[in-house]
Amino acid sequence: MTSSVAAELPAQPSDVTEPIEGNYFVAAYPPLSAWTGAQVSALHEALARPAPAAPLGLYIHLPFCGKKCDYCYYLSYIAQPAAVVDRYLDSVVREIALQAAHPAVKGRPMSFAYFGGGTPSTLSTAQVTRLGEGLRRAPAWDGIEEVTFECAPRSVRPAFLAALRKIGVTRVSMGVQSFDNDLLRLNGRVHLAEDVSRAFSLLRHAGFAWVNLDLMCGLVGETDEKWRETIRRVIDLEPDSVTIYQTEIPRNTQLYRDLKSGALPASPVSWETKRARLEEGFLELERSGYTVVSAYNAVKDPHSHRFLYQDYLWRGADMLGLGVAAFGYFGGVHYQNEVALETYEAAVERGELPVKRAFKLSLCDQIVREFVLQLKLGEVPLAPFRDRFGVDITHEFDTPLRALGAEGWLTVSDTSVRMTRKGLLRVDRLLPHFYDSQFQDVRYT
Ligand SMILES: C[S@@+](CC[C@H](N)C(=O)[O-])C[C@H]1O[C@@H](n2cnc3c(N)ncnc32)[C@H](O)[C@@H]1O
Ligand code: SF4
Known part of the structure; x- marks a missing residue:
């Protein structure tokens, strides 16, 4: 990694008012938009x-x-x-x-x-x-x-x-x-x-x-x-x-x-x-x-x-998405198929992959993606990130980890980052704190 992901993050309060409408669940990083x-x-x-x-x-x-x-x-x-x-x-x-x-x-x-x-x-x-x-x-x-x-x-x-x-x-x-x-x-x-x-x-x-x-x-x-x-x-x-x-x-x-x-x-x-x-x-x-x-x-x-x-998916495996509007992740590229039945079928009929939009993740993006998705599991061990990406997560995400730790949503040890139960109950709200600054305030879809 050439730059620290965390260094680019502004400190944010995590108690921003929660609108009753809109999406909550984070299925991918960066956001679909x-x-x-x-x-x-x-x-x-x-x-x-x-x-x-x-x-x-x-x-x-x-x-x-x-x-x-x-x-x-x-x-x-x-x-x-x-x-x-x-x-x-x-x-x-x-x-x-x-x-x-x-x-x-x-x-x-x-x-x-x-x-x-x-x-x-x-x-x-x-x-x-x-x-x-x-x-x-x-x-x-x-x-x-x-x-x-x-x-x-x-x-x-x-x-x-x-x-x-x-x-x-x-x-x-x-x-x-x-x-x-x-x-x-x-x-x-x-x-x-x-x-x-x-x-x-x-x-x-x-x-x-x-x-x-x-x-x-x-x-x-x-x-x-x-x-x-x-x-x-x-x-x-x-x-x-x-x-x-x-x-x-x-x-x-x-x-x-x-x-x-x-x-x-x-x-x-x-x-x-x-x-x-x-x-x-x-x-x-x-x-x-x-x-x-x-x-x-x-x-x-x-x-x-x-x-x-x-x-598998949250640890970087490849997944082909088949069908209209399906999501896939392959070779570090997120993608979504055509979102209308006719357009999807016509592309396949022509012998073309029916892909509508995609995003190629940098190594930094892949680290953020796997880290935020694995936080949903309640605990993220540090060793696999050291072994696969050569990074120390606690260093890379120092600022947001400190901020969220101070609010009682997670704890950091020598071996893992662990969500508290209260943190886990709102985990999708907290994940944007770890996003690269360009994706912090963008629409999800
Ligand atoms: C695609 S649906 C699954 C299967 C089947 N179509 C069904 O509804 O029984 C997957 C799951 O998403 C959840 N779901 C759908 N809309 C939701 C929403 N607005 N908020 C939270 N969960 C939702 C439901 O629990 C649903 O079972
Ligand atoms: S996928 Fe169909 S059945 Fe399932 S929640 Fe949506 S509309 Fe209802």
Whole structure:
């Protein structure tokens, strides 16, 4: 590194007022708004290099849902005919073939895959089988360690689950959000609590090695009582892990439009309350034997259930993003695919990678990226940064580490940087303190 990242950072108070709307979750660094069409060539250059030793993964975006939830900001197309879905899946399979022809991908074994959405479980059994078989051809999935598939409760059915097992899915993540039916209806969700119980027993019966349930704290209309009941019900089911997201109200959601027009059916929940509920949820899960392994996850057995997608990606692995609007990270280049279905499919049809924007990270950027993402895990060991990048994190980030340490959000030792529980509950708010100054105040998307 030629310059100290931390030296460029202005000291910032971390108690800046928190707007109720906008994004909270940090999924990438630098922020998406810095990625440009002009940098797409950097991805082509990375793909043309000889295959590196880093693990390789796949993210496959399946952008179809039965209905749009009021809070959802993911790209999804609602209630599409089978022919539209079929055509899309053909494009995805063609896209992996285009990727696999590059020297940096050719012959490399696949370590992990993640089918996200949208609602991947709205595919038919025949569609998911065809997709799985198409993707597995190249690069090879023979030794793949983890394949995650996102499901929503109403679309979980036995034949579909059997097909998932057949294509190699090891980890199913189901969006539950709440066990309170009024709250589910109020937030535009299609399923009810009884659908969760039915779907969960089908998942158990199908024999997946790992079933994760997603919850959201701070849904509109939620009370302390309703949240406690949701935690109690999820613990009763004994999933292998529980993910809890603090509800965001991004500007491209129905929830935001309702907030602005005054049509919101209840007051939005403050960030302070969301954090308090998340803290209580974590405490209850810990009392029931779960271990908190990140700012969002509690796991029953942390030794047998390590979330490899996250572990690999946050430590610099390569991941190809397939599908419309999908995100990828390859050879130190962040990228996103075309964000409209027609544009995406037309590019693949022409035999071109359907990439819309990208960002080539400098070595400094890579250090910041891995450090901030790993802070979400609660503790970042210093040694790997010394070994891989030749830097002492505590020196590089001296100023923000001191500032955040003084406020009680983290502690620094000779071997690691560790978030306190209070710090972990607000970690995504704190991460910009470590950003390069040019990315400090930019929009996230
Ligand atoms: C793409 S969705 C997953 C699967 C499926 N479509 C579903 O909704 O059940 C991934 C997860 O993101 C979370 N999520 C979606 N919108 C959110 C928001 N506005 N704030 C916080 N979490 C959100 C939900 O917990 C959801 O389960
Ligand atoms: S939260 Fe899930 S089901 Fe709801 S619209 Fe978003 S992707 Fe679809």
